Amino acid sequence: MTGHHLITVEALFGRVRAIFENAGVRAESAEAVARTIVAGERDHCKSHGIYRIEGCLRVLAAGKVSPDAVPQLHDSGKAVIEVDAGGGFANPAFETGKAALADRARQSGLAALVIRDCLHFSALWHDVEALAEMGLASLSLCPSYAFVAPAGGKEPLLGTNPFAFGWPRPGDHPYVFDFATSVAARGEIELHRRAGTPIPEGWAVDEDGEPTTDPNAALNGAMLPFGGHKGSAISTMIELLAGAMLGEFMSREALDFMGGGNLLPRHGALIVAFDPQSFAARSGRDPLAEGEKLLTVFGAQGARLPSERRFKARQQSQTNGIALTDAEMDQLDRFEREGLAALID
Amino acid sequence: MTGHHLITVEALFGRVRAIFENAGVRAESAEAVARTIVAGERDHCKSHGIYRIEGCLRVLAAGKVSPDAVPQLHDSGKAVIEVDAGGGFANPAFETGKAALADRARQSGLAALVIRDCLHFSALWHDVEALAEMGLASLSLCPSYAFVAPAGGKEPLLGTNPFAFGWPRPGDHPYVFDFATSVAARGEIELHRRAGTPIPEGWAVDEDGEPTTDPNAALNGAMLPFGGHKGSAISTMIELLAGAMLGEFMSREALDFMGGGNLLPRHGALIVAFDPQSFAARSGRDPLAEGEKLLTVFGAQGARLPSERRFKARQQSQTNGIALTDAEMDQLDRFEREGLAALID
Structure with a gap:
């Protein structure tokens, strides 16, 4: 090339x-x-x-992330493991808590990892994939910046709040999804702005809450959640579970704290890990073999796994x-x- | 009247x-x-x-539900409580496990309730609302009948798999959503069929996988997930977590077992409960007061809570x-x- x-x-x-x-x-x-x-x-x-x-x-x-923060593990012995990122990046904090989370999920059936006060670039798939490779199913959620209006609303309130899930597959890559709960990523709107092309309908509203295809108006207005009121409800759930519940920033507070949305957001994150073997034990079935019955038939009808x-x-x-x-x-x-x-x- | x-x-x-x-x-x-x-x-x-x-x-x-089944609680002492519904309705099984689930969530930070072998009519909001009244956040998931094609596919594979969430609100009704992960409920298509009116575009495909607005063609074809590939991924997650992981039926097996989709489906259910006070403790913040900062401002921009x-x-x-x-x-x-x-x- x-x-x-x-x-x-x-x-x-x-x-x-x-x-x-x-x-x-x-x-x-x-x-x-x-x-x-x-x-x-x-x-x-x-x-x-x-x-x-x-x-x-x-x-x-900008001095908004701590380069030398050492993530601190707090293990109360309950089903929730906590890691204080200390204003550092999220990735080393996850690495610090990963083994303890997996152990606790195997002991308890399920467990949660709370990451506090981290800078996040929202590649959640990396974490759920790592847990799947350890035989665990997991959900990963975090808030972001308040750029998205709730369904029926017109002002930014929710983040583009990513939602990721991983499921282990024997002898194959895991089932993994990781997507923004907004219709489009903010970066996609930015690319349209730079190219001078309109954005598709349904991505955003302008400052008056009117639908717009103008990327500038969209960036000054509000993005929209995917899937109408259902996606909006899921995004709200992410604010609550991965923000309010942890006592960490929700997307609006992250935006205020960082003084605008140009830098990576600072907030917490929630990862919930499930041990399928533990959940299925009393059924006598192999949960991963059961999962394969579903996942192996997508292709036959032309559908793709995420x-x-x-x-x-x-x-x-x-x-x-x-x-x-x-x-x-x-x-x-x-x-x-x-x-x-x-x-x- | x-x-x-x-x-x-x-x-x-x-x-x-x-x-x-x-x-x-x-x-x-x-x-x-x-x-x-x-x-x-x-x-x-x-x-x-x-x-x-x-x-x-x-x-x-039809003799497909056990009228006198007494739900059996199995508590391993871990963070997962199980209730065998014994082929009875889901509701008494939830009632049987509810207090143990709430206690365990408060002890462990989070806990799960597995319901096995129940007949379900998918009013999940009732369960998450009950948990919210006990101060707990919760997710509730179950499979249903395989009537929905995955995004990009054309044949029924996934259920209309409901997804519910509850969050406690001090002095107010909880934040609760409960929706099908299909665009529309199957009953809505049935109502269009009876009325002889077309269904909106995007609800379903016909037997050849082509988009259709004919309710008969839709009922013989496949319904579509909400929110395109994102909703499809969430519906797949529900099959895995609330079906395969529990060693209980996924939506296709439920359809086979019941010999068609006219009766209530038989399968399991998964409820995950979180104790916000436990999750937030180290932050020094009140998680429910934090949640109110988000939930009380929807109305000001004309948006409604679910x-x-x-x-x-x-x-x-x-x-x-x-x-x-x-x-x-x-x-x-x-x-x-x-x-x-x-x-x-």
Whole structure:
């Protein structure tokens, strides 16, 4: 490919980790953040790939994330494990709590991990996939920034609140979904704005609460939840469970605290893990074999499972390497060499 | 009102309970089923009100529900409480497990109630509302009958799988939603068929997987999930968590077992309860007061909370009584007098 470079997953991981270490991020945190970012790029999920590096550096430059925070595990011995991220990134906090969460879910049947006070770039699939690889089903929820109007409303109140779920599959990639509870991601509207193209109907309302296809009006107005009042209700549930219930920020407070939505939001996160073997034990059935009866028949009617494209892309990246453009390679070079000074306002 | 009769909530409850007792249902079960049905009618939720009596009697007449099953509580001491409904209705099984679920959630932070082998008419709001009145947040999920094609597919595979959530509100009705993960309820398509009117676009596909507005073609084809691939993913999650994970039927197996979708489905159910006070404790914040910061501002922008209409209807019913038509009163008389013999094929 002209203008493209192939880089192995491992090499890209090394480079991204180095960028964060050079920017002053504690080694374990740099590694956890880099692992998630490279996994996104590897899976051709560009919106959560190396594109995210700049956002992470900007929040470092603004002094709104703690580069040397060491996540603190609090285990009361109940079914809820807590990790204080201490104003650091969410990824190392999840890594800190993951094993304790899995152990507790196996002991108790289900367990929850509460992450407090973290900076989040909402790649929740990475966490639920990790738990699925440990044989656990899980839900992962967090608020974000208040950019979305509730159904029937016209002003931003809810976040784009991601909702992720993972389910283990024997001998196969897990069943994983991870999506925003808004119709579209904010970044998609931004791309339309830059391209000067209208957004589809149903994505947003303007400042007066009227439907709009103008990306500028949408960004100044409010985005809309997916699935009408049902998606709006789910988004509200996420505010309550992953914000209010934890005593952490909801999306409106995150927006106020960060003084606008240009940087990564700061808030908490909730992960609930279930041990299928424990839940099914009295039935005498194998829950994962039961799950396969459903998941293996989607293809026969032309339907796709949520992460099929991601897993295909992953295989391709692992076999052939990841293709990056000249501009992307240049940016990696610049970030690694210049650190936060490479950020252009 | 001409042709209408006003009946108090208590009087209607007594009548519905008597119908089930006369039909041979064990007293405690008759009471639990009647309580849920009357609550639906009281809240002007006609689709889950006295309309459901006939369906319950039909499943009794077909010998597909056990009228005298005594739900059995199994408490392993872990965070999962189980109740074997023994082929009886779901409502008494929930009543049997409710207190243990609430206690365990308060002890552990969160807990789950598994209901096994029950006949369900999917009024999940009743359960999450009861838990909210005990100060707990909760999720309630169950499969149903395989009438819904996954997004991108064309054949029935998923159920209309209801999804309910409850959150306690100090001094107010709880925040409650309960909806099918299909675009529309199957009953709504049936009403269009009877009226000879087309269904809206996006509700269903025909037997060839083509979009249709013909209710007959829709009933022979497949319904569609709400919210496109996102709703489809959530519906799949419900099959896995509330079917496969429990070792209980998923929606396709329920349809096979019952030999068609005319009777109430038989399967399991999953309720997850969270104690907000326990989750928020280390934050020093009051989780319910935090929740109010979100829930009290919907109205200012013209948005409604999911159950507002229900709670208004409830107040009206409690003050003025419930208005039933002549036909509805006649049917209650007939069901009470004749029992299962009142069923006309």
